[in-house]
Amino acid sequence: MNQAVAPSIPATPQPREIVTLQAHILQQQSQYPEATGQFSWILSALSISAKMIAAHVRRARLDDVLGSVGNQNVQGEQQQKLDVIANDILLRTLGGREGVAIVASEENEEPVILRADDSQERKYCVLFDPLDGSSNLDICGAVGTIFSILRKDRRSSSPAQSLLQPGVQQVAAGYVLYGSSTVFVLTIGLGVDMFVLDPAYGAFMRVARGLKVPRANPCYSLNEGNRASFPDGYQKYLSWAQERGYSSRYVGAMVADVHRILLQGGVFMYPPTKKAPKGKLRLMYEANPMAMIMEQAGGKALVAPEQRILDVHPTDIHQRVPVIIGSSEEVDNVARHLATA
Ligand code: AHG
Numbered sequence: 001m002n003q004a005v006a007p008s009i010p011a012t013p014q015p016r017e018i019v020t021l022q023a024h025i026l027q028q029q030s031q032y033p034e035a036t037g038q039f040s041w042i043l044s045a046l047s048i049s050a051k052m053i054a055a056h057v058r059r060a061r062l063d064d065v066l067g068s069v070g071n072q073n074v075q076g077e078q079q080q081k082l083d084v085i086a087n088d089i090l091l092r093t094l095g096g097r098e099g100v101a102i103v104a105s106e107e108n109e110e111p112v113i114l115r116a117d118d119s120q121e122r123k124y125c126v127l128f129d130p131l132d133g134s135s136n137l138d139i140c141g142a143v144g145t146i147f148s149i150l151r152k153d154r155r156s157s158s159p160a161q162s163l164l165q166p167g168v169q170q171v172a173a174g175y176v177l178y179g180s181s182t183v184f185v186l187t188i189g190l191g192v193d194m195f196v197l198d199p200a201y202g203a204f205m206r207v208a209r210g211l212k213v214p215r216a217n218p219c220y221s222l223n224e225g226n227r228a229s230f231p232d233g234y235q236k237y238l239s240w241a242q243e244r245g246y247s248s249r250y251v252g253a254m255v256a257d258v259h260r261i262l263l264q265g266g267v268f269m270y271p272p273t274k275k276a277p278k279g280k281l282r283l284m285y286e287a288n289p290m291a292m293i294m295e296q297a298g299g300k301a302l303v304a305p306e307q308r309i310l311d312v313h314p315t316d317i318h319q320r321v322p323v324i325i326g327s328s329e330e331v332d333n334v335a336r337h338l339a340t341a
């Protein structure tokens, strides 16, 4: 008797899940039964801040909030009006969250102590660059927000001291890119997830989970105008890369430049220069969060050959470091030239 062959039935294609950032945060929280929810509330404050800052950035030209406020920030740089607006939004949203003990911002010389009481409850510190690449605003270019979350170290002698932890101790880090879309990239140490703001619903929708940076891509991103004042190793690397036909891409906003590298591969650098002998970028709210994201995506992030950004012990919340960050092979190529220079 002929055995009837069951026709193979194609599996019903599963519709792509719709997960908002809010739902994603709750899903992740449910994996930690001991979680009090404080941490999730902090992430939700960052999410609403991102939406508010995005709205201001989009209207900057219309609302006449371009240009500087005439003050210099702690870095000696001109504060743009939107730097101040973005900083204010973050301080106000995070200020309302019970779990936040201290915030530190590029725009404030001193950390802001929100809750000094030393109850046994776990509290967090949030550090941020409210508006990164703000000089791009005048030309309607891409800008961003960068944040880093640390547990408050209760053993420290002062609240401000409790911020000075190496990046390896970050519990979460992320950035928001205000570009042609508003993109929220987040890690809580379980890989890197990406969300895009859907303007129709006012919600960040998850578009990628477990992002991985390509292992290699012949592309470097740095301010080549400073080349003559880079240490020798960087100059040798640039000659080596150019001989091999590497591309150069530089927006001048770390968020936009690192986002390109995260998705497409390559290496982003801000080397020491004569003007900025320790590098220009700030360890605690620019380099550390980007380093955590890049490492979580399988890439590398160094200050020098053999020295991870995340291992630097900070002595000042506004300290600067050189940054070499991106695809593992491309970071290795730079490190090799620095080590042999
Ligand atoms: P910020 O606007 O927060 O001060 O940051 C600007 C930073 C960073 O975004 C960018 O990578 C770098 O400055 C660009 O510096 P150069 O203009 O020296 O290239």
Ligand code: MN
Binding pocket: 129, 131, 132, 133, 254, 286
């Ligand atoms: Mn910045």
Ligand code: MN
Binding pocket: 083, 106, 129, 130, 131, 132, 133, 134
């Ligand atoms: Mn800034």
